Amino acid sequence: MTKMLHGFVAIAFVVGLGAFFPSASGAAPKPSGTLTVSAAASLTDVFPVIADAFEKRYPDTEIKLNFAGSSTLMNQVIAGAPVDVIATASKSTIQIGIDSELVARPLRFTKNFLTIAVPLGNPANISKISDLQRDGLLLGVCDTAVPCGSAAVELFTKNTLDVTAVTRELDVRSVLAKVISGDLDAGIVYVTDVKSAENRVEFVQIPFRDNVVATYHISMVADTREQQLAQRFVNFVRFSTTSQGIMRAFGFAKPW
Amino acid sequence: MPGLVALLFLVIPLIALIVQTPWEAFPKIISSPEALEALRLSLVTSLVATAFAALFGIPMAWLLAREILPFTGLLRALVIVPLLLPPVVSGVALLEALGRRGLVGAFLYDTLGITFPFTTVGVVIATTFVAMPFLVITMEGGFRSLHQRYEDAAATLGAGSRRVFLRITMPMVAPAAIAGLVLCWARALGEFGATITFAGNFPGVTQTMPLAVYTALESDRSVAIALSMVLLVVSVGVLVALRGKYLQTRAS
Known part of the structure; x- marks a missing residue:
């Protein structure tokens, strides 16, 4: 299709x-x-x-x-x-x-820009980027060896966020897949990734001035x-x- | 001739790994905190997975061998499936079953607040799922080759069924048990696909040696090769040790 x-x-x-x-x-x-x-x-x-x-x-x-x-x-x-x-x-x-x-x-x-992908219904109620610092939140990112991972680190540094991810996936689509399945509360992916998975995932926009460009x-x-x-x-x-x-x-x- | 081709085919990649290993940097690479953490995690999870496989898998192998349950043939086929399945598919299946929104996982999360993905327990689950069939298959063969009359004799002398199993049956199938445990452990140690799919990849929590190798490959090839070398040495070392001690005596 x-x-x-x-x-x-x-x-x-x-x-x-x-x-x-x-x-x-x-x-x-x-x-x-x-x-x-x-x-x-x-x-x-x-x-x-x-x-x-x-x-x-x-x-x-x-x-x-x-x-x-x-x-x-x-x-x-x-x-x-x-x-x-x-x-x-x-x-x-x-x-x-x-x-x-x-x-x-x-x-x-x-x-391309980064965005916060969340499962349908946004069960962890993420509304802004600082929510990612919440204790016990299941956040997924890419490993720093791949561009989406270094971009995520840059994003956290730029916004002086103290976040701990639970997984460092080796490509951005794996992060997205685990958000779609509902096993992650949130994942840092590209804007284009959530667009490719419309109807299966929601996203929380990161304002332009806080965002990181790939x-x-x-x-x-x-x-x-x-x-x-x-x-x-x-x-x-x-x-x-x-x-x-x-x-x-x-x-x-x-x-x- | 074809036999020699097969030999070269299997041995050359191992030689290439040894040749390409950055021996000068080797001590520094494998004593880095990340490498030690991955090695520790790999040893712990593979041993715990093997223990679980033994605890539950050996009794199941006995049930299959004695054909106590109905449809034993079908059950045996079902048990072998994870052995033939691509590990990444096992990972997807585990997510569907034990993920936070999985068949059983959703219930566990809603009632007890338990989740398995992204935890070390998740790694143990993934490796046990993939490795246990190796132990079950080997042990079932062992149980089948055993004459039931020894067990019957012990039973007629008044031993309870648990006592018969532990004192008569198990010692007699010890060679099969050791071979099965080693196979199961080696498979658990090398597990990659199901682990990264079901448990994720985080240093110290879910990043076992194979995941560390793959992650390093993205940034520093020499680190990946050095870590691979460690796994090769561990695997060969264990096989050699066991071969000298058990497998040879069985052959003689």
């Missing part, structure tokens, strides 16, 4: 906005080939739609997607996985790749064999109205 919805959203965007993007001039060769794109776990819902839109724009191309926590993805590239493009949920994770010259010029392509970065992997196509995909994600429109629809913020 979600897949169908994705397809529908993608088609709507391509049809609706295609007019603004006349196809490349006849002289240039038609882009073709297959790209392997590694993307952060929090992009699990939105990237398939963007990939569909890209493949519709350039019918001779194919995008293969690989999702995991940002640091796992970076580790895979370091270990030599055949990846052409990598998109992470923070700059620091992709920085490791730049330092070891495995990744070329990472660029920001979208932003900046998503995308880059071509240095030794890709598909340099031109990889660059085209990176540009498509960053600049096309189609891709940016899809990201807005999924709750991601403008990159600048």
Whole structure:
């Protein structure tokens, strides 16, 4: 069902906005080939739609997607996985790749904010961020090894909160799953995560001035064999109205 | 030839782990508070899980072996299911049963205020669920190979059923019991999927060694390898010790 919805959203965007993007001039060769794109776990819902839109724009191309926590993805590239493009949920994770010259010029392509996910009915009555300090509250966060975890720590520091989590999950979707099941009273996740789980979870908004921003970065992997196509995909994600429109629809913020 | 391929296939990854271990930093890594805490937690939970498995699993193995309950075949199949199930599925099943809104868990939470996820007890529950079938299966085999006439003889001489079980039956199945307990403990020590799914991941409370390895992999690969090495040494060490002491005497 979600897949169908994705397809529908993608088609709507391509049809609706295609007019603004006349196809490349006849002289240039038609882009073709297959790209392997590694993307952060929090992009699990939105990237398939963007990939569909890209493949519709350039019918001779194919995008293969690989999702995991940002640091796992970076580790895979370091270990030599055949990846052409990598998109992470923070700059620091992709920085490791730049330092070891495995990744070329990472660029920001979208932003995301944190929010407090609570089970339906909000049984622990969380209404503001300082409620997270309550004794005995079952709060879940990501481990600091993954971007959503370091962002959560930043959030607590910024608001001088003294909180103790009961679990440090290894990706943001695991935190969300345990909130949905009602085993956690609250979890620190991205705005886009609760949007993907509408009707199964509620959320308590964190005011903009108290919030922490996650900046998503995308880059071509240095030794890709598909340099031109990889660059085209990176540009498509960053600049096309189609891709940016899809990201807005999924709750991601403008990159600048 | 295929036998050699299998041998290489099984041994090469272990060699790679030994080769890649950061030996210089090794003492420092494994004596860090996080590593020691994870090791302590792993030892405690795996031993407690094995004890629970013994306390409840061995009597159940006996019930299955003597076919005392109706539908023994079906019951045996049900008992083996957790052994074949992917551990993460066991974790999901445990959440559905014993989570705060689970089938039994909701009742426990509402009446007694007890919850298991995110607690060390939760780790013991997850590991017992996954590891107990190994003990039950091994012990059932042991009980089956035992002639019932010894038990009958003891009973006719006036021993009560508990006394017969503890003084006659158990000593005779000791080799199977030891093999089963070791298998069960090793499985408990290595448990990952059900634990992280049902109990979560928090240092000192639910982060056992396998979870610490996986968490370290996200940030520092050399720490992950060093911790893996500890688990490898513990597993091999225990197997070697038991092999010398028990398994060989059984073979001779």
